[in-house]
Amino acid sequence: MTSRAFILALALPAFTGMFVVAQPIAAIAGNLRGVVELFTSQGCSSCPPADAELARLIESGEVLGLSYHVDYWNYLGWADTLSNAASTERQYGYAHSLKRKNVYTPQAVVNGRDHANGADGAAVDALLSKLSAAGEGLTVGVEASLDDNGLNISIDDGQGEASIVIVYFNEATTVDIKKGENAGHKITYKHSVREVQTVGMWDGDAISLKLPPSLLSAHPGVGCAILLQVVGKDGAPGRILGAAIIEASEYG
Structure with missing residues (x-):
């Protein structure tokens, strides 16, 4: 184990069952235009167009898109089934x-x-291009792969310090909304986030991590994104320097 990586996951118990996954997708910075994090709600009438735009970006294969369902609109008559206070x-x-x-x-936060x-697809596309042209795209290579022995993460060298963050997400969830501003709509949400977990630190030197299968088996039926993200001393998320994604149909 490298001394440059403080890996919280190693404290988790070993997973002894069969570990079955779909063919993993490994991505490096050069293959992704950027990361788009959409903050949305099933109770927000302005959100369905943004949910559709995020799905478009995800399906393009050029953007790592994540959907965070917030809980502050739940009082409007429909409690978002995917919402949580962490989002x-x-x-x-x-x-x-x-x-x-x-x-x-x-709201779509880019990189x-x-x-x-988030409903303005042209604005999000323009922001992705603008940041890339300014050298504020995904500048540090990140690779991720999955095998029977666990999750493998490799991060290139670069400048600065950042947290290594895993975001677990549902690949697709269809919700029949019964009440609230979107009552009567059935919407399929892509990459809705279930949990965010910091698993290590990067100090600018290239590193490789291997995380145990138990880390993913605790989140059955989900995919995961790996973000190399600057985090403030107060815990506030900041610049994303690199990212990779694995979409798996089954864990455990």
């Missing part, structure tokens, strides 16, 4: 990092550096 906390963390006084839905209305 709301992450969005407020970005508001702090981006020096904003408020949050909104649908942890800037934001746009």
Whole structure:
């Protein structure tokens, strides 16, 4: 184990069952235009177009898209079935990092550096291109792969320090919304986030990590994204330097 990586996952118990996965997808920085994190809600009438735009980006294969369902619209008559307080906390963390006084839905945060209305696909595409041209795209190579022995992560060298973050997500979830602003709509949400977990640190030197199967078997039926992300001393998420994604149909 490299001394440059503090791996929380190694404290987890070993997984002794069969570990079955779909063919993994490994991605490096050069294969992705960027990371788009959409903050959305089933109770927000402005959000379905943004959910569709995120699905478009995901299906393009050029963008790592993640959907965070916030819980602050749940009082409107429909409690978002995918919402959680952690997603709301992450969005407020970005508001702090981006020096904003408020949050909104649908908000798309791109590369942890800037934001746009998630329903405005042209604006999100333009922001991805703008950041890339300014050298603020995914500048550090990240590779991820999955085998019977666990999750393998390799990160190239670069400048700065960052956290190694795993984001677990449902690949697709269809929800029949009964009440609230979107009552009567059946919407399929792509890459809705279930949990975010920090598993190590990167100090600018190239490293390789191997995480045990138990890390993923605790999250059956999900995919995972690996983000190399600068995090403030207060825990607020910031710039994303690199990313990779694995979509697996079955864990455990």
